[in-house]
Amino acid sequence: xxxxxxxxxxxxxxxxxxxxxxxxxxxxxxxxxxxxxxxxxxxxxxxxxxxxxxxxxxxxxxxxxxxxxxxxxxxxxxxxxxxxxxxxxxxxxxxxxxxxxxxxxxxxxxxxxxxxxxxxxxxxxxxxxxxxxxxxxxxxxxxxxxxxxxxxxxxxxxxxxxxxxxxxxxxxxxxxxxxxxxxxxxxxxxxxxxxxxxxxxxxxxxxxxxxxxxxxxxxxxxxxxxxxxxxxxxxxxxxxxxxxxxxxxxxxxxxxxxxxxxxxxxxxxxxxxxxxxxxxxxxxxxxxxxxxxxxxxxxxxxxxxxxxxxxxxxxxxxxxxxxxxxxxxxxxxxxxxxxxxxxxxxxxxxxxxxxxxxxxxxxxxxxxx
Numbered sequence: 148x149x150x151x152x153x154x155x156x157x158x159x160x161x162x163x164x165x166x167x168x169x170x171x172x173x174x175x176x177x178x179x180x181x182x183x184x185x186x187x188x189x190x191x192x193x194x195x196x197x198x199x200x201x202x203x204x205x206x207x208x209x210x211x212x213x214x215x216x217x218x219x220x221x222x223x224x225x226x227x228x229x230x231x232x233x234x235x236x237x238x239x240x241x242x243x244x245x246x247x248x249x250x251x252x253x254x255x256x257x258x259x260x261x262x263x264x265x266x267x268x269x270x271x272x273x274x275x276x277x278x279x280x281x282x283x284x285x286x287x288x289x290x291x292x293x294x295x296x297x298x299x300x301x302x303x304x305x306x307x308x309x310x311x312x313x314x315x316x317x318x319x320x321x322x323x324x325x326x327x328x329x330x331x332x333x334x335x336x337x338x339x340x341x342x343x344x345x346x347x348x349x350x351x352x353x354x355x356x357x358x359x360x361x362x363x364x365x366x367x368x369x370x371x372x373x374x375x376x377x378x379x380x381x382x383x384x385x386x387x388x389x390x391x392x393x394x395x396x397x398x399x400x401x402x403x404x405x406x407x408x409x410x411x412x413x414x415x416x417x418x419x420x421x422x423x424x425x426x427x428x429x430x431x432x433x434x435x436x437x438x439x440x441x442x443x444x445x446x447x448x449x450x451x452x453x454x455x456x457x458x459x460x461x462x463x464x465x466x467x468x469x470x471x472x473x474x475x476x477x478x479x480x481x482x483x484x485x486x487x488x489x490x491x492x493x494x495x496x497x498x499x500x501x502x503x504x505x506x507x508x509x510x511x512x513x514x515x516x
Contacts (some may be wrong), residue, residue, distance in 0.1 A: 149173070150303040151447030154170070155503060156168070156497075156504070157359065159393075162505050164428055164478065165429040165432075165434075167497065168408060168411050168480075168496065168499055169409055169489065170409050170498075171409075174184065174392060177391055177406045177407060178210045178386055180391075180404075181193075181388070181391050185378040185386060187211070188211035188212050188213070190199040190386060191212060191214075191383035191388065192214040192233075192367055193212060193389060194237070195215055195217050195389065196222065196485045196487060197390050198497070199490060199491065201228070201479070201510075201512045203227050205229060208275075210229070214233040214234075216234075216235045216237050217234065217235070217296070219253060220236060220248055220279055221513045222236075222513040223260060224254075226228050227247060227251065227255040227258045233258075233281070234260055235263070235387075236261070237324060238262070239297060240269070242266040245273055245276045247275065248453055249280045251280040251489075252284065253281075254315065260284060262284060262286060263287045264289060264308070265299040266412060266440050270318070271284065271315070278316050278397055282317070284319075286319065286321060287298075287314045287367060288323050288324065292344075292348045292349060294326060296328075299365075301348040301349065302351070310359070313361050322353075322363045322384075323352060323353060323365075324368070325345065325346065325349045325367070325368040327346070327368070328370055328372065329345075333469060338431060339376045341379060342375075346376065346383065348367060348414075349366055353382055365385065366384050366385075366386070367385045369388065370390075371389065372389040372398075392409065393408060393483065393486045394408050394409060395410075395486035396482050396484050397483075397485050412480075412483060414435050414480075415477065415479070417461075418475065419475055423474050424463060425473060426463050426465050427459055427462040428460065429462050430460045431459050432460060433493075435483045435484075436487035440457070442457070443481040443483050444452070444481070444484075445481060446481075448470065452467055453465040453467075491513075493514065495511065496509050
């Protein structure tokens with residue numbers, strides 16, 4: 148993992164704070180690395196919900212990525228606008244979102260859009276809407292292999308849904324979608340075993356559906372926790388991790404992958420209310436607060452501070468003993484614990500070039516919903 152020296156910004160005095168900062172050279176490293184792990188890009192369908200940026204999606208496409216996964220119609224629209232032709236919206240489409248997906252089919256008729264589903268009623272409503280709009284949308288069954296957040300049960304329940312979708316006008320049955328966010332383990336061996344158990348359920352379900360003479364065109368599986376194991380399965384067509392593009396401490400501290408932090412938040416000290424207290428300008432609006440503290444790691448500091456008061460615009464820290472506290476105005480480089488939700492807080496990212504200079508800004512094109 149890179150050190151503080153690799154992230155220092157030469158013209159830091161020109162960068163306001165707090166600010167989201169990205170490093171294309173580390174993104175390029177991560178793109179190369181994920182390709183090495185999964186054996187090329189043919190079987191990779193990266194999830195863009197982490198970065199939400201057309202510029203990064205273009206970098207992925209330039210490397211050889213031809214398929215994408217996303218979470219919202221807005222993200223799907225952004226991908227279609229830059230030339231992506233095969234897009235999975237890995238979210239359950241209900242209410243007005245049905246018409247947003249249909250609109251995408253009308254505005255981008257040359258793009259293949261697929262969504263996920265696990266409910267017969269929702270599938271019926273989507274079928275009716277697609278018929279009325281004279282479009283066809285592909286469906287992947289969302290399969291629950293242990294996360295218990297969404298999804299049909301493996302085996303016969305999934306087979307029944309496959310038959311329903313296969314026979315529904317306006318829809319095409321495309322295959323299975325599996326997210327293994329529950330995969331964990333105290334060792335890498337246990338993590339890999341849990342990932343294998345998850346994907347075995349999908350493999351068995353795929354076989355059951357195919358035995359019923361229903362073609363399974365695609366199995367899209369896994370996230371950051373198990374994609375390396377899943378990519379080795381012959382029954383899986385595409386793996387779809389997302390955090391790897393930018394990486395964070397939340398995954399980096401528990402997963403042994405050689406990715407680099409490619410997005411950080413630049414913050415400055417705005418107050419020193421006591422000799423060991425430091426207040427930053429990076430509160431809940433700058434670094435996502437959806438993890439337990441610490442919400443970030445300060446680069447270049449061996450012992451991390453104690454997190455005290457955290458508000459919208461302020462973060463109060465107790466500086467670790469034996470370390471000289473920074474002065475008011477000093478810039479600090481923060482690695483988020485959860486980069487996906489941190490990126491979504493920002494409208495733009497400051498881009499640091501190979502010489503360490505802020506050279507341009509990139510929009511977070513698909514932030515929000």
